[in-house]
Amino acid sequence: MTSPRPVLTTPVLLLMAVATGLCVGGNYFNQPLLASIADALGTSESAAASTVTVAQVAYGLGLLFIVPLGDMFPQRRLAVLLMLVAAAGQGLSGVAPNIGVLVVGTAVAGLFSVAAQVLVPFAATLATPEHRGRAVGTVMSGLLVGILAARSVAGILAELGGWATVYRVSAVAMVIVALALWRVLPATTPTARQSYGRTLRSLGNLLLAHPRLRTRALLGGLTFASVSALFSTMAFLLAGPPFGLGDLQIGLVGLAGLAGALAATVAGRLVDRGYGPQTTAVGVVTVVLSWPALAAGGTSLLWFLVGMLVIDLALSLVHITNQSVVYALDPDARSRLNSVYMTGYFIGAASGSALGTAAWTAGGWPGVCVLGAALGLLAALVWLYDRRIAARMPGGAVTTGDERAAA
Structure with a gap:
């Protein structure tokens, strides 16, 4: 029993x-x-x-x-x-x-x-x-x-x-x-009674066995890269003209994203009610749409705050739905699935920061905004491909999948 x-x-x-x-x-x-x-x-x-x-x-x-x-x-x-x-x-x-x-x-x-x-x-x-x-x-x-x-x-x-x-x-x-x-x-x-070496090798097996692990890790990485391009350069923008903010003021501006972070709970509830695909769609589209607001934020602190709030909200929507999809792939391997997904997510963050700094050096704030929007559009393409994969799975696009991988 x-x-x-x-x-x-x-x-x-x-x-x-x-x-x-x-x-x-x-x-x-x-x-x-x-x-x-x-x-x-x-x-x-x-x-x-x-x-x-x-x-x-x-x-x-x-x-x-x-x-x-x-x-x-x-x-x-x-x-x-x-x-x-x-x-x-x-x-x-x-x-x-x-x-x-x-x-x-x-x-x-x-x-x-x-x-x-x-x-x-x-x-x-x-x-x-x-x-x-x-x-x-x-x-x-x-x-x-x-x-x-x-x-x-x-x-x-x-x-x-x-x-x-x-x-x-x-x-x-x-x-x-x-x-x-x-x-x-x-x-x-x-859930896994095996050696550490075999556990590490199983990460590659999981990545190969689950197409949606690959697409959702890439989707998460690209979305976080777009947001990281903002975080890695916002201090340069806000410290210079026309804003001239100090370190503490810039930190307080960053708190505008808290509302978006708190939306992760709302995203989780939407997933529980069966609205996971729609929530991802809204998140991906919102990432792209946030960048025009951030571009206007180059001269307006109000627009900058609006753009930051919106992009943080979008990140939460995409990330939580990604994790819901990934965790459903193999309930006995959730920690390993999370390891693969979060490694991709982390690589996206680090890449976005590096690219954001390079874009700032090459083209200032307009260059950062073009980069951020481009990364958002790439994320949208990955999301469309992920929907095609989901539609071919048992139960169609409304499911998150219940595949099992040989670890």
């Missing part, structure tokens, strides 16, 4: 959302603090800026090499352990006497902050099928809010107690939340 499915209550779901926000948000603390870090540690700004790259690379490695462990080990134990190690990395960063120690702390925190990407598929596993979209959307809202709020929180705490304050506060908060998760999350049984 099988045990009943664990009930994922709203308080537990919200706690998981807070945990994901703390984990991933910590990778963005350093971005508004680079000048202060360089001055305090007696190093160059370029050396301080290297911590941004270290955080991104470490997180990417964690997506590929740690997240698949969610199918091999009890997810509660794995998520809590990863959070505690990430907290140790944040704590080390908060007491770093020199740039070398800060780099080590940043790398540890970034690598193990992928606890967030263990918790997202864990929420999908714990939720009942009719509430799975809501569960994923709620946890992802916490993650996105963490990313968007991290820069502003770091700037505010730096004003109050110096650049290291945010790392120390984050370390304590992560330990508290990790211990709370240990108390409230149910124990689960691993």
